Amino acid sequence: MLPIPPSGHLLVLTGAGVSAESGIATFRDGNGLWENHRVEDVASPEGWQRDPQLVWSFYSKRRAAAMAASPNPGHVALADVERRLGDRFLLITQNVDGLHRRAGSQRLIEMHGNLFLTRCSECSRPPFQDRGLFEDRLPECEECARNGRCALLRPHIVWFGEALFPGDMERVQDFARSAGGDRFVFLAVGTSGVVYPAAGLVHLAKACGAEAWLVNAEPADNGSAFDHFLRGRSAEILPELLGVA
Numbered sequence: 001m002l003p004i005p006p007s008g009h010l011l012v013l014t015g016a017g018v019s020a021e022s023g024i025a026t027f028r029d030g031n032g033l034w035e036n037h038r039v040e041d042v043a044s045p046e047g048w049q050r051d052p053q054l055v056w057s058f059y060s061k062r063r064a065a066a067m068a069a070s071p072n073p074g075h076v077a078l079a080d081v082e083r084r085l086g087d088r089f090l091l092i093t094q095n096v097d098g099l100h101r102r103a104g105s106q107r108l109i110e111m112h113g114n115l116f117l118t119r120c121s122e123c124s125r126p127p128f129q130d131r132g133l134f135e136d137r138l139p140e141c142e143e144c145a146r147n148g149r150c151a152l153l154r155p156h157i158v159w160f161g162e163a164l165f166p167g168d169m170e171r172v173q174d175f176a177r178s179a180g181g182d183r184f185v186f187l188a189v190g191t192s193g194v195v196y197p198a199a200g201l202v203h204l205a206k207a208c209g210a211e212a213w214l215v216n217a218e219p220a221d222n223g224s225a226f227d228h229f230l231r232g233r234s235a236e237i238l239p240e241l242l243g244v245a
């Protein structure tokens with residue numbers, strides 16, 4: 001079980017491996033979502049400019065897959081430990097499927113966005129909830145239309161080459177700094193450690209005094225930065241590790 005005493009803090013980073021247990025394909029395994037598409041075609045501003053219908057079709061399929069999935073014991077264990085630790089817990093996820101929130105996580109940063117939020121590609125209206133599927137038509141912004149302009153809606157996802165949402169990294173930094181005085185554990189789960197800045201969070205946490213744990217099906221690219229590596233399936237390991245089995 002993770003050694004978190006009553007005044008200790010836990011910062012968790014999750015990746016696609018946590019949702020793999022709910023049947024959502026990961027990015028870099030053999031059956032990865034990118035298999036039939038080049039990343040730059042479906043997850044970059046350039047791909048969007050070239051073919052927005054391909055992008056919407058891709059994210060519509062991912063919406064449908066996420067709607068059909070349910071949180072697994074790994075998601076549930078993280079929500080349970082949050083209830084125990086309160087403000088001494090923070091979860092930052094690279095996953096966009098919304099499963100952490102559905103499992104009950106609240107102190108949650110979705111650093112790469114959320115599949116079920118849409119925003120305008122042109123105007124500054126806030127992102128809004130959207131479960132629409134746009135496999136063969138392109139949704140347009142009604143607010144822009146009211147002002148006589150024509151603009152496409154886009155998924156509220158951080159694409160390659162785009163900045164993270166303002167405030168997200170600052171919130172993680174503030175948490176790590178405030179945690180540093182006490183016992184502080186950083187736990188990464190189900191992530192290949194390839195995509196930055198997420199893959200660099202282990203260094204930030206360690207600089208603030210964290211003990212770093214990795215739970216993953218296979219060694220991660222940034223694996224040497226961790227103090228402990230538990231190899232296996234997140235839905236099996238997390239409930240036991242977090243003491244909620």
Ligand code: OAD
Nearest residue numbers: 015016017020026027028094190191192216217218233234
């Ligand atoms: P990856 O697909 O790169 O890595 C998933 C990791 O989870 C791999 O190392 C697997 O070994 C591991 N894994 C698979 N099944 C597992 C299981 N049941 N239990 C534990 N581990 C398991 O996914 P991410 O690291 O999340 O970005 O990818 C990071 C980012 O790359 C994504 O957020 C996405 C992608 O491009 C954007 O869309 C911006």
